[in-house]
Amino acid sequence: MKEHNSAVTSAxxxxxxxxxxxxGVARYQKLNGDYSFFFSKINGYDDNNxxxxxxxxxxxxxxxxxxxxxxxxxxTIEAAAQQALKKYGTGTHGVRLLGGNxxxxxxxxxxxxxxxxxxxxxxxxxxxxxxLTVIDSLLGKGDVIFCDELNHASIIDGCRIGNAEVVRFPxxxxxxxDRLLADAPPQVRKLVIVDAxxxxxxxxxxxxxLIALRDRHPNTLLMVDxxxxxxxxxxxxxxxxxxxxxxxxxxxxxxxxxxxLPGQGGFIAATQAVIHYLRMTARGFIxxxxxxxxxxxxxxxxxxxxxxxxxxxxxxxxxxxTYFVAALRSEGFEVRAEQAAIVPIMIYNESKAFAMxxxxxxxxIYVMPVGYPAVPKGQERLRMNVTYHHSKxxxxxxxxVLCAAREAVAS
Numbered sequence: 138m139k140e141h142n143s144a145v146t147s148a149x150x151x152x153x154x155x156x157x158x159x160x161g162v163a164r165y166q167k168l169n170g171d172y173s174f175f176f177s178k179i180n181g182y183d184d185n186n187x188x189x190x191x192x193x194x195x196x197x198x199x200x201x202x203x204x205x206x207x208x209x210x211x212x213t214i215e216a217a218a219q220q221a222l223k224k225y226g227t228g229t230h231g232v233r234l235l236g237g238n239x240x241x242x243x244x245x246x247x248x249x250x251x252x253x254x255x256x257x258x259x260x261x262x263x264x265x266x267x268x269l270t271v272i273d274s275l276l277g278k279g280d281v282i283f284c285d286e287l288n289h290a291s292i293i294d295g296c297r298i299g300n301a302e303v304v305r306f307p308x309x310x311x312x313x314x315d316r317l318l319a320d321a322p323p324q325v326r327k328l329v330i331v332d333a334x335x336x337x338x339x340x341x342x343x344x345x346x347l348i349a350l351r352d353r354h355p356n357t358l359l360m361v362d363x364x365x366x367x368x369x370x371x372x373x374x375x376x377x378x379x380x381x382x383x384x385x386x387x388x389x390x391x392x393x394x395x396x397x398l399p400g401q402g403g404f405i406a407a408t409q410a411v412i413h414y415l416r417m418t419a420r421g422f423i424x425x426x427x428x429x430x431x432x433x434x435x436x437x438x439x440x441x442x443x444x445x446x447x448x449x450x451x452x453x454x455x456x457x458x459t460y461f462v463a464a465l466r467s468e469g470f471e472v473r474a475e476q477a478a479i480v481p482i483m484i485y486n487e488s489k490a491f492a493m494x495x496x497x498x499x500x501x502i503y504v505m506p507v508g509y510p511a512v513p514k515g516q517e518r519l520r521m522n523v524t525y526h527h528s529k530x531x532x533x534x535x536x537x538v539l540c541a542a543r544e545a546v547a548s
Contacts, residue, residue, distance in 0.1 A: 174498040174505065182210060188526035190503060197503040198531055200521045203396040205478045206368050206443070206450040207525040214399060214438045221434030229427040234416075237427040245433050248440050249392075249404050253375065254385050257412035260404045260433075262425045264364055264393035265291040267403030269298065270421025271391065272330065272360075274414075276301035280326040283317060285309065285342070287335050289362060296330075308338075311346045318354040327357040328389075333366035333377035337512050337520065339474030339481050341370070344381040351388075360389035368397030369454065369478050374447040398439045400432045454478060454525045461523050461532045468540055480521040481507070482539070489546050490517040496542035502535050 183189035183196065187207050190199045208214060221241070231237030242260065249258035261267040272295030276282060280301040284292060287308045296303045304321075306314045314329070321327055329351060331342040342361065351359045363376045371379025374397070378384045389411065394402040405415060415422060428436075462475045471483040484490040490506040497504045497519075508517045521535070 174494060174503075177498075186526055186528075188524060188528075188531055192503060195501060197498070197501045198535060200502065200504045200523070200535065202522055202524060203365075204399060204526075205397045205454060205522070205524050206374070206447060208397065208439060208442060209399040211399070211439075211442055213442055214435050217438035218431045218435040221430045225430035225434075227431065228429050231427065232424060233427045234423055239427070239430055239433065241430060241433045241437060242427060245428075245437050245440075246404070248437055250406055252440055252444070253378075253390055253406045255390065255406040256409040258404050258406040259412050259415050259419075259422065260394075260402055260428055261419075261422055262402060262428065264391075264395060264403035265294075266421040266425060267391055267393075267405060268292050268295040268362065270295070270419045271389070271405055271415060272296055272328070273299040274419045275358075275360075275389070276326065276328055280328070281321050283314060283327065283329045285331045285335075287338060288330065288332055289336055289364070292330055292332070292362060301328075308335075309340070309343060311343060311350065314347075315350055315353075318350060318357065321354075323355045325356060327354065328360055329357060330360040330362070332362045332364070333370070334364075334477040334479065336365055336479065337481065337507055337518075339477050339479035341366075341377065341380070341476055344377050344383055344386075348383060348386050358388040359386075360391060361387045363390060363392040364396055365477060365479060367392050368443055368447060369451065370476075372448065372451075374443055374451050394432070394436050394439075398436055398443070400436045400439065402428050402432060402436070450525045454523070457525070457527050457529075457532065458523050460529060461521070461527075461536070464532065464536050465539075468536060470539070470543075478523050480523055482519040482521060484517050484519060485515060487514075487517045490519060492546045493539070493542040494519060496545050497538055500538045500541070502538045504535075 177192050180191040180194065187204060187209055188199055190197055225239065229237035229239060246258040246260055250256060268291035276299055278300040282296050282301050282303045284296050284303055284305050285308055286305045304317050306317055318327065329347060331347065333342055347359055351357050361377060366376045368374040370377050373379060378387060390406040392404050394400040458475065458478060462472050462480060465472050465482060473481050473483060484493065487508045490508060494504055494506040504519055504521055506517065507520050512518065
């Protein structure tokens with residue numbers, strides 16, 4: 138009888154999992170069937186212009202890339218990667234604590250610290266892992282995290298997995314945040330965490346006001362995710378601190394190596410004490426394989442390129458952003474942001490947003506729609522990422538196709 142009951146329970150559990158998986162499969166099949174651009178394969182990049190890609194054997198103008206300054210195929214960075222391949226091979230075959238700590242790992246971390254004017258830095262295997270493990274390491278039971286409601290999923294999940302209390306505040310609402318901080322006991326450890334540039338909105342965190350609130354409320358630290366601001370904001374591309382002229386004011390500065398910088402991984406820049414602490418407590422660092430030597434060497438070179446060529450590349454990027462946003466608005470499109478490379482075009486309807494994206498892909502404009510759960514229902518949009526490599530002619534072509542897509546969907 139016990140064996141029979143066990144078999145029945147097992148079958149029931151399997152059925153429950155099957156139903157859950159089936160819902161996901163149905164969603165995937167619908168998206169992949171109705172909208173062929175999801176999961177479409179990129180076959181390569183145009184040798185003469187990184188803004189153009191080859192996808193499904195067609196040449197398309199790319200507005201989905203995070204290569205904001207066009208460093209993806211930079212020869213100096215590629216050469217550094219090739220040299221590291223010859224010297225170290227393809228991997229580290231170990232975690233940093235147990236035989237996987239290369240000299241270039243520590244060189245990269247010092248380079249990151251110097252770039253941001255910090256005492257030390259620590260690299261992780263991905264940006265998502267960085268937020269996930271660092272937030273959990275810094276706070277625990279009895280502590281409170283104050284999290285902007287539009288923070289990236291990696292931040293949200295990092296808040297969820299720990300034992301700290303999580304308080305979400307309305308997006309960029311500093312009055313609400315001030316009230317919530319005041320409600321927390323003064324002796325409690327508090328962490329305010331925000332994105333520098335919000336990945337779906339394209340707008341900026343009000344850093345000056347956040348610093349003022351941090352200073353007003355005792356036992357409060359400020360953590361900022363610079364994923365989409367590194368290389369884009371500030372005269373020298375040094376992020377939101379430079380943009381607001383508040384260098385060195387963020388307590389825990391997080392960034393990625395996979396947006397403006399053409400690699401993978403994430404990092405934290407902070408005081409030496411914080412970095413020592415994370416080395417011994419951040420489980421995502423302790424138990425994850427180290428960055429590959431290829432990526433590490435490439436990122437070392439990328440920071441050199443960013444300092445040498447970044448200001449000139451950023452100037453052209455800013456010109457492209459200003460030009461494209463003005464052109465979109467002149468044609469009646471609603472664009473929410475204009476200071477960063479993420480340009481969201483509001484559609485407010487999922488079927489229309491998806492249909493417009495499909496039309497654009499058919500006209501060789503590579504753009505993606507954004508819907509629920511990435512944004513709330515009714516806030517659907519097209520997200521256009523503008524880069525250094527886009528020419529005025531490229532932007533004009535995209536605008537022409539977007540106008541035609543809007544007309545086609547309306548008819």
